[in-house]
Amino acid sequence: MRRRLLLVLASATLAAPALAQNNPRGEARATLARKTVSIEYGRPSLKGRDMLAEAKVGTPWRLGADAATVLDTQADLAFGSVKLPRGQYILRATKVAEGQWQLNVHRPSTDNPRSPGDKAADVPLVSSTLPESLEVFTIELRGDGNKGELQLKWGTAALKAAFEAS
DSSP states (O other): OHHHHHHHHHHHHHHHHHHHHOOOEEEEEEEETTEEEEEEEEOOBOTTOOHHHHOOTTOEEOSSSSSOEEEEESSOEEETTEEEOSEEEEEEEEEEETTEEEEEEEEEOSSOTTSEEEEEEEEEEEEEEEEEEEEEEEEEEEEETTEEEEEEEEEEEEEEEEEEEO
16 A cells, blocks of 8 residues: 555655646647648747747757647658758747748657757748737648648737648
């Protein structure tokens, strides 16, 4: 009995930091060129902050909350001249100048597949302003045929990148 109680207490202690974050997970999914493209990510809330405005130029952002944001694509993707072979990637974003962002695409680390390893590509993002503030960070994938668009939305900011799938 004592052993079971210790096991329960140890499990609760280890789980507490993860539960304290309390950010829901989200998934964006689209079918392009008859293949699935999905992104699984954490959905933090603004809570009165302007997180994207507070981002420091040149510092990568985890792109979401808690665990890594993961792109899983069954299709080869082309963001303009930037090519990504099908597979799994860890996504981050970097503010490169005021109002300018890029998507950082990393291969998963060999030590921990949920951590970024070598960089595969940087994809420029187009910034625009949303008509209303969005409290919870949202990633959307839209597609028609083989053409798609990745959208990152938070607060009044929208960051977008068009791509093609094959």
